[in-house]
Amino acid sequence: MGGLREVAAPFVVPGPAGVAVRDRFKGLTTDDERVLRLVGDHLGTLASRDLRVRCADGLEHDAGRWAERKRELTGESSSRWAGSLTKATHDQWALARRGQAAHIHSLEAGIDTVTRRLSLPIGQKGTKRAAGGYRNEKEWFAKSRRLRVLGDRMERERADREAGRVRVVRGGKRLLTTRHHLDAAGLTQDEWRRRWEASRRFLQADGESGKRYGNETIRVSPDGEVSIKLPAPLAPLANAAHGRYVLTARVAFAHRGETWRDRVQANRAVAYRIHEDTDRQRWYLTASWTIPPVRAVPLATARANGLVGVDTNADHLAAWRLDKHGNPVGEPRRFDYDLTGTAAHRDAQVRHALIRLLHWAQRHHLAIATEDLDFTAETSREKHGRRKQFRKLISGMPVARLRSRLLSMAAELGIPLIAVDPAYTSRWGAQHWQKPLTGKNRKTTRHDAAAVAIGRRALGHPIRRRTTPPRTHQSDGYGHRTVQAAPETPGREGPRPRIPGPRTRSVDAGRGAKAGNQNAQHRSGRSAEHGFWQKDSLPLSL
Structure with a gap:
């Protein structure tokens, strides 16, 4: 078993830490959609600006700088929108840092593999656990150039990580690259533009316990009425008091609806996100909240x-x-x-x-x-x-x-x-x-x-099946009885074949109560013909 790695013990997976449910806005008016796009585009512009500032700060960012960023955004939105924007920026920057670390780890693994294979003789056979040398000189030369490319990438990534630089694309790098391959993606320029603008909008707000219905920025009442706190430049669009806009459409979460309703009635925190599906031309609302950790089953x-x-x-x-x-x-x-x-x-x-x-x-x-x-x-x-x-x-x-x-x-x-x-x-x-x-x-x-x-x-059992013992150690020398006889099988209660030779010192071979006849079992209706302990009948002449 040499060379096998140690197998970790099994464990019960703890339950999820949060819940997310989604529902579609049905019956949105043209004015509702126009307001949602204006608010999302305005906040998306602020989010892009804040992300650029956060990336420029790098590792020098601290709590004071965070508060300064929030103050700058508050004047163009609101205090609560500014808090959601800065937190989303922080999460996105942290995610980019984790992705950067994973990329460096992948490059290190690739460099180690190529370096080891280049050190082996050309044509050397590999094993199940490790690849051998490269097949010919042409492949060896190509991989030596590949090693140099990987080394250059490694140096750049490490330099960026030490300096705190990350590269983030709001809307997604894949969608950005699709702009240059519209024919392959089956999109027109207008379709791609609508998808790009929808992915860069910002319409999400974290909840706060103790506030009305658990969220003051995007508020959803228990009966499904949705209202949004408009940013300061868009306050004239409000159709309700305190600079709020109430949507015509209502939501009703089919999945976990009772749990969500109990939560908002108790004014517990619920985070909301509004987004548009440009392919289906629909708007959706996603509600999410954390749940207390449940003790796992032993x-x-x-x-x-x-x-x-x-x-x-x-x-x-x-x-x-x-x-x-x-x-x-x-x-x-x-x-x-x-x-x-x-x-x-x-x-x-x-x-x-x-x-x-x-x-x-x-x-x-x-x-x-x-x-x-x-x-x-x-x-x-x-x-x-x-x-x-x-x-x-x-x-x-x-x-x-x-x-x-x-x-x-x-x-x-x-x-x-x-x-x-x-x-x-x-x-x-x-x-x-x-x-x-x-x-x-x-x-x-x-x-x-x-x-x-x-x-x-x-x-907790080993994977391998129980090993069959040697033939001389198998029961009666005939092997294990792996299948039980069915009730209707003839002779199912019969004795095992008798092996010649004495089993004990007191009984000869072929004798005894179980010598090979069911009559010796002393059951009702049976005669014990071979019972050597029975007395003979008395002679008539006495």
């Missing part, structure tokens, strides 16, 4: 009734139910999803597959065991080389989306979720379980066997 309790082992793949979830002893029960299940098409379609496919899995587990009162996957460092071209199909496969797996969706949906249904270390589950599952679980009427796939391995690891 691991022993989650294991009590067995569980469902789930193996995540690029196009389906392979699941198998296991009892508390780690034995597969019933037939394997497969929950397919299609990750082609739009993002909304992909998300719907994932949610549909997960809800079927969760309903199946809920019917049997079982926990779910899944792998704690993280492919952030596994998709680099330096690690997998020419294996483009494999790189595309693991890059296309919706690991983060599945993990977040499964966590929130399982918590809603009260199903415990156990995360296990993914090391060697596919390999050992196929090695120890694929062939034994394959029969005449069932073809077990490698993914089904991996689901069994995941479930056994979550239950």
Whole structure:
């Protein structure tokens, strides 16, 4: 077992820390949409300006500078809008810093891989755990140039990180790049412009407990009436008191609506975000709030009734139910999803597959065991080389989306979720379980066997099956009895074949109460013909 990494212990995943629900504005008037666009564009301009100032400050930024930025924004919006703008800017800058650190880590891993392979002789064979040398001199030369490119990128990224410089695009870098490839994206210039402007609008506000309905900036009453505090330059557009604009449309959250209504009636904090879907020409309102952490179910309790082992793949979830002893029960299940098409379609496919899995587990009162996957460092071209199909496969797996969706949906249904270390589950599952679980009427796939391995690891059992003892140590020298005889099987209660030779010092071979005849069992209606202890009948002559 040398060279194998240590496998981490399974654990029960804690529940989500927040909730987000969304509803569509139905019945917005033309004036409502015009006001929303004006407010969003104005606040978006302020957000871009504030982000530029924050990026220019770099590591020199402190609480005093934050307060100064907020004062500058207050005059052009309001105190509450300024607080939301500066907090959103801070979060975006922090996210860019985390992405920068992850990029540096990826570059370091790529440089280490290329450097090691360049040091090996050309054509040297690799192993399962490490790639060998490059195949020819041409590839070696190309990779040596690639190493120089990676080194230059590393120097620039490290210099930017030490100086506190980050590069952020409000609206998204991908959408910005799409402007130069409109034909490939299937967009006209006007369509792209509407999408770009919608992505750069700022219409979000954090809540505050103790204030009316939990939010003074974007206020939503329990009956669904939405009103917005207008920025100072747009105050003449108000149609209500205190510089507020009340929308014609009302909202009613279908999902978690009662929870949201109880929260706003108690004046507890709720954050809101208004955004436009330019493709559908619809406006949406998203409400979010934090929830107190719920104590996770103990691991022993989650294991009590067995569980469902789930193996995540690029196009389906392979699941198998296991009892508390780690034995597969019933037939394997497969929950397919299609990750082609739009993002909304992909998300719907994932949610549909997960809800079927969760309903199946809920019917049997079982926990779910899944792998704690993280492919952030596994998709680099330096690690997998020419294996483009494999790189595309693991890059296309919706690991983060599945993990977040499964966590929130399982918590809603009260199903415990156990995360296990993914090391060697596919390999050992196929090695120890694929062939034994394959029969005449069932073809077990490698993914089904991996689901069994995941479930056994979550239950605390080793993945490998119990090893058969040597033949001389098997019971009676004929092997284990792995299948019980059916009630209607003839001779099911018969004795085992008698091995010649004495078993004890007092009884000869072929003798005794269990010598091979059911009459010797002393049951009603049976005659004990071979009972050597019985007395003979008295002779008639006496």
